[in-house]
Amino acid sequence: MGLRILLVDDHTVLRSGLRLMLQTQPDLEVVGEAADGSQGLLEVRRLKPDLVILDLSMPGLGGMEMLKQLLAEQPWVKVLILTMHDDAEFVRSALATGAMGYVLKKAADTELLNAIRVVARGETYVYPSLAARLFMEAGRESRVQAGKLSQREVEVLQLIALGYTQQEIAERLALSVKTVETHKARISEKLGLKTRAELVRYAVHNRLVQMD
Numbered sequence: 001m002g003l004r005i006l007l008v009d010d011h012t013v014l015r016s017g018l019r020l021m022l023q024t025q026p027d028l029e030v031v032g033e034a035a036d037g038s039q040g041l042l043e044v045r046r047l048k049p050d051l052v053i054l055d056l057s058m059p060g061l062g063g064m065e066m067l068k069q070l071l072a073e074q075p076w077v078k079v080l081i082l083t084m085h086d087d088a089e090f091v092r093s094a095l096a097t098g099a100m101g102y103v104l105k106k107a108a109d110t111e112l113l114n115a116i117r118v119v120a121r122g123e124t125y126v127y128p129s130l131a132a133r134l135f136m137e138a139g140r141e142s143r144v145q146a147g148k149l150s151q152r153e154v155e156v157l158q159l160i161a162l163g164y165t166q167q168e169i170a171e172r173l174a175l176s177v178k179t180v181e182t183h184k185a186r187i188s189e190k191l192g193l194k195t196r197a198e199l200v201r202y203a204v205h206n207r208l209v210q211m212d
Contacts, residue, residue, distance in 0.1 A: 002029040003120050006049040008040035008066065009033075009082070010058040018053065018082075018108070025113065037061030037069075044070055044077060051120060053112075054099075056083040056090060064093060071098040080119050082108060091130055096204045100197055101125040118163075124200045126163050148190045154208065156183040160196065161203035 005028060007015045012035070019030045032047045034040035038061045044052060052070065056063035067079055080101035081094045091102050101119040103111050104127050111127060118125040149157065152173075159169045166184070170177045193199050203209050 002027045003051055003116070004029050004031045004047070004049045005116070006031060006040070006043055006047060006052045007033045008035075008037070008043075008052060008058075008063070009055040010035050011055075014105070018112075021109070021112070022116075028116065037063060037066030040066050041069055041073075044074065049077065051078045051080060051116065053080050053082050053116075056081060056085055056094070064097065067094065067097050067099060078119050078122075080115055080125070082112065086127075086130060091126065092204055092209075095124070095126075095200060098197075098201070100200075102130065103127050104130070123196050124161070124163055149187060153183055153187050153190075156180060157187050157199060157203055158208050160184065161200045161209045 002025075005022060007018055007030060009015050009018075015033050019033070022028045022030050031049055032043045034043045036058045040052070040054070041061075043049075054063045054067060063081065063083070067081075070077060070079065075098070078101075079099045080103065081099045082103050082105055083090070084105050086104055094102055100122075101115045101124065103115045103125070107127060115125040115127075155173060156169060159172060164172065166177050166180045169175070170180045173180070175183075187199065188194060191199070191202060193202055
């Protein structure tokens with residue numbers, strides 16, 4: 001059985017286009033659509049999708065409020081934001097609230113399928129042009145819990161939050177992949193966080209990743 005997807009967007013033409021694109025993929029199944037947040041919540045309860053592709057700007061109940069209510073009710077549902085908003089605060093708010101992906105509509109045809117599969121694996125995906133604008137804050141000034149993390153661990157955590165793979169982190173920091181794995185394990189142990197999504201939320205909440 002393929003990944004069950006619910007589309008929530010107030011633009012009928014866009015939903016139709018997304019449905020056509022996604023249904024060409026044998027591992028993806030669009031199980032329903034909704035035109036606003038209220039209808040989206042009802043459809044989530046009825047259809048129990050694995051993944052919700054969610055717009056932020058909709059009449060009535062908007063995407064951010066739907067995201068909060070959805071994850072409060074059913075925190076196991078994965079949410080991927082598909083929006084026109086490329087503002088820093090939208091990205092931070094969505095990730096901090098629990099979204100696992102953020103893609104711009106203008107790049108849906110090139111980025112969405114990859115983003116869906118990354119999020120389906122339990123990892124975080126941020127549209128590359130947005131991730132590239134995120135910068136690393138000085139470790140001392142950040143709000144890392146009581147200085148639990150070393151400066152190198154902070155750097156690794158920041159790159160994890162930006163969606164880099166362990167191989168890419170190793171290349172950027174001139175480390176071996178095994179050393180990166182060790183840092184990641186220590187970070188998880190120190191912070192008491194197990195999943196990549198939890199590490200991303202921690203980094204966003206503590207403002208370890210910000211916009212230029």
